Amino acid sequence: MSLFAIRPIAPADDADVARIIRTVMPEFGAVGEGFAINDPEVDWMYRAYSAPRSAYFVVEVGGRVVGGGGVAPLEGGDADTCELRKMYFLPDARGLGAGRALIDRCLDAARAFGFKRCYLETLCGMDAAIRLYERTGFRRLPGPLGNTGHGGCNTFYALDL
Template identity: 65%
Template sequence: MIDIAIRPIRRDDDVAMAKVIRTVMPEFGAGGAGFAIHDPEVDNMTEAYSKPRCAYFVCVANKAVVGGGGIAPLAGGNADTCELKKMYFLPAGRGQGWGQNVLLACIDAARTVGFRYCYLETFNTMKGAMKLYERNGFLKIPGPLGNTGHFACDTFYQLDLQKPAIAK
């Protein structure tokens, strides 16, 4: 039996979550310039997501961090829009429904702090993630919003947080 928990990130999760990000992104060809793998926050996620209107959740399976995801105000975007950020899972954490649970925690956090929209950007190789987003009501949009610095991303989504949740 797998002991699973979805919970807010803690300082002692930072190294493990950085390892998840640095393992998963190259797996999908997203290791070069313009991808989130190079963001300074990767090494200090707890501090980055302890700021106002931010939240980050980790998925812990049998006491090991297997993935996570968070929200923060969209850099260079409208005040009513957050960004779904750094949502990655190791292969052992995929296909279990855990990503769905982390995503719902992020959406709930975004609504709680008053965002109207949730934006995300991804890469065309991350097909499973895109299916998850679409099942949860995210709609593809034609181009990027804000100024994230992730110029290599090529697929963009937005969710109207005032609409009821679709997937459970």
Template identity: 45%
Template sequence: MNTWKIREIKPEDNAAVRALIRSVLVEMGVPKVGTAYEDKALDDMTAEYEAENKAYFIVEENSRIIGGAGIAPLTGCEDEICELQKMYFLPEARGRGIGMEMIQTCLNYGQEQGFKKCYIETLPYMENARRLYSKNGFTTIEKPLGNTGHYNCTVYMIKDL
């Protein structure tokens, strides 16, 4: 039985989610510009994801947030493509199948919203993340889609829903 659960973000989760995302980005050596690190959305993730066709899910274990991921329309391609966003997990959450379940939760939500494809951007050296996306049916494409503003993320992947 899982000791963790996935649920939608609440306002009281904002500070913990911001700290988690930034700590994982620092751990991974991600540039602080041109990546999620500098996104204004981190200041109030609940407000960022409260629109009808957006959601941010967190993983909670023992009353502590250990991961999260969002799904939202891809800026510039809103009608058909959603984007898997800000998916990060603390070290203790990794390798336990949580990422697989989180991706499925997000993809199911995207499909329910009527999106036809899901897009993600990542970094070349985030090999475990890329492997996880590939296992979930994402394939690498040559050029970025939409306008995420994450110019330092140079690996682009997409999946049909």
């Protein structure tokens, strides 16, 4: 029996997901301009990820939402590239294997949407996340792709799907 469950986001999850994002990002110094914490969509994730070729999933432990992540077309990128977006976990949800399971679910969705490459942006210092991305096969890029608006990020990866 799994310690966690992964399911598509529902409208009732918006407040939990916003709280998780606004709790986790400051833990890694991701505050101020240029970070996803300021994206208006943080408060309405269900609606944002109801757009075409987009999906967001939440992770539950004991029926409580403790993390999430999604994929969507890369803003300002080519039509074959998606972005792994807003993947965050509360501290008590880390180390359960949920990160790998969630990233696999997101990449499966990306492939089903017809994407050929997945891009992501992160921060130096998010060491566990970076290890997960690299174990999943993401390759580090010398600079950003597209126009995500997240100028605060300083580490970039891509994966051929």
